[in-house]
Amino acid sequence: MDRFNKASRIVFEEYVDPVPARKLKEWSMDGVSKTYLIKSKFTQDDHRIPFSETAPLLKRAGKDYGLEDLQAEFRSLFNYCSERLWHFSPGDFVDSAIKGIIAHLDPQCAFLSPDDFIRLKSTIFEVNPATSLYEKPVQGVMSNNHVHARILRTGTVFARVESFDAQTARILETELTALKDQSGGKLRGLILDLRDNPGGLLIEAVEVSALFLKEGKIVTVKGRTSRNSGRFLVRTAGVERSYPIIVLINQNSASAAEIVAGALRAHKRALVFGRTSFGKGSVQAVEEIGNGYAIKITIAGYYTPEGDLIEGRGVVPDVNVSEAFAGSLRKGMKAGQGLTDDPVIEIALLAIEQTESSSFGDLLPVLKQVLSEKRLALKNDQNDAGPSLPN
Template sequence: MKRVRSTLPPRVLCKLTLATCFMTASSLAFAQDPQSEELLEGIQDGEKVEISLPDPEKQLPLDDLRKFTEVFSRIKDAYVEEVSDQQLLESAIKGMLSDLDPHSTYLAPKDYEELEESTSGEFGGLGIEVGMENGFVKVISPIDDTPAQKAGVQAGDLIIKLDEKPVKGMSLEEAVKLMRGKPGTVLTLTIMREGESAPIEIDVTRDIIKVTSVKSRMLDNGYGYVRVTQFQADTGGQFKDTLKKLESEYGADLDGLVIDLRNNPGGVLQAAVETADALLDGGLIVYTEGRIQSSRLRFSAKSGDVMAGTPIVVLINGGSASASEILAGALQDHERAVIMGTQSFGKGSVQTVIPLDETHAIKMTTARYYTPDGRSIQATGIKPDIVVRPAELTELEGGPFFTEADLSGHLEGQDEGKEPDSSDEQAPDSASMVERDYQLRSALNLLKGMNILNRRDGASGEGNGE
């Protein structure tokens, strides 16, 4: 075997040796070193090969590695309390990930278990989806029918204290651990809310959180309402079953549908894809782009729209994030639905859970989401087609008005004296729901207007064929 020879200075050889330690035996082709034209000769699989020198820009930074080991050693020797090697290494891993973006994190055994619980739809805690903003915990959205929502926590709230502990300086992981606890115990949240000059204290009683992913009701005769609270593994199937149930209750095809994604924090990507697939008659739903091949994915709808073109209005707001933005963006780009409400949260990145062993994993951002038209959701969100902000309406009592029918001796009208048609009356609970919710009322009125126009277009087209 021929000995590898080189006339390079010791410093360069040291770097080469360190770099090759991180390579497999078959990975022997390095980029050309701009500082030298010389090639090293070596033996691989019994044949002589030429090995170019590594690119210094792509090597591990030796000075920084020395700095890391120096800090590690100093902490071990001089920190006020003894720290184990395992604790220091785990802290280093957490630091590497948390400094990348708010969604990349290290999952210790308990965190790994809680992540799996949250996607299954049952877990313990307050019932809020949170992130970090300027060192504080920000509420992305409270989950429907959970202690946090019932106590009055709102999307956009900044949590500055948990009981008496200031949040500033905590990691998101530490804050979430404090929020979780034994069911029945009370946690006091001190929050800052837009429009409020002073902090607000809200007491929330922890409970087992059981999330119902899909809820529905009839808003009016022929107009259905589906609320998707978050996207769990079985949400796509539940959504299709819910549509069948609504049409069965109505006894015919629906005239319009409201899909409520407000304060939906997202969840499982595949569930959002399945929901969009049910409403689209083919075409791209979403695609992802990342640095590695496995992060470049495309999801398309199969042929067949279960609603057969029924008009749809999708409600979104600042608490609509991730998977809910994927659904809204796909329906918007395909012109399958009118998006109404306010701009969504803008969480357009993909996180991949990478197991390290049976109990540890890392959750790392590996790609960005793009809508069918190539729009990035990240930090921009979905802009509604029609902006409708939450509002409270008070109906005004008008003065007395007289009509033709009140005049003495008026000509009798065609339908005068008939009982009013009650077929379009809403159920009492649905009526009060629509009255309280201005955005929902606006969505229902838009659907009714679209239906009227569709009927007129159909009537005007009769008998015009050639």
């Protein structure tokens, strides 16, 4: 009963939407997580993480995820929050951040025992002996090979971000600076490819968005309690990057990728091309409830600067480029006509070449007209045979 009461209290107080007390009394712990709560789960002792300073802690995207990876993620998170956002209690911050990252990494509701939780914190952060407070992350460097950027033509950069891991924003910024120097000190535009990007660290999504924004809100996290809610803002303007941006998304773009697409579009810094994104915009945390049991619970949702909930809805593109249309366009391209073999990138290049400023203004209706003409031309080439191309 103690475990049930503790699990019920956590759900009642912190689940992102109000849960009727009568319902809680009727459900078992397993029933609560399976039948009512979005992306929540009740688990037992066999999902406890065996703590090790050398062996992998978890699997992430099929790869080992160890202590060094966790340290790097916390350095990025800690530095951003301490320098740009707000003052916080280091103890509370570390506890909630560890639970949040582990919950995000492991869909099976992995968690640490209380003793291992303390050991893990001591390996990630340096503690001030006088105050017993966590003051700064331990040092170290984590490589990132998930950012690939190059010049396509006329000073337009194509940058593919495969996932939002530690230092993604820093590496993207370094790549953009190098390519700008390579192009004589000026870039014409950026195609930011987030297709098939499953997400990653919230802070890295915020940092990437901030590279292209002067001020304003990037994402809002809304839960039922103040400790599970907050806003991420651009507080200090960085290097001026006024060139136009096209963000590419598809049905597999999720979480952090959706935050970036939503933020850049809301501030009118980018147009979004592709397909409606996955719609993963919720925050989970894992709470141990005693005797080897834990509950993974959804505590908040992500909202774009325009106030749109991402969870279950996704980001709807400004220009919808269906797989059928892209495939037909690829077949209709003459040999050597395109700089890439990807028609979506070619469409994005077309858009950037139609504007000379960071504001697309009236470009969108013009671009849609161009695409409509391309669809019509493809239909005529096919003599109206076969299925019609989607709008």
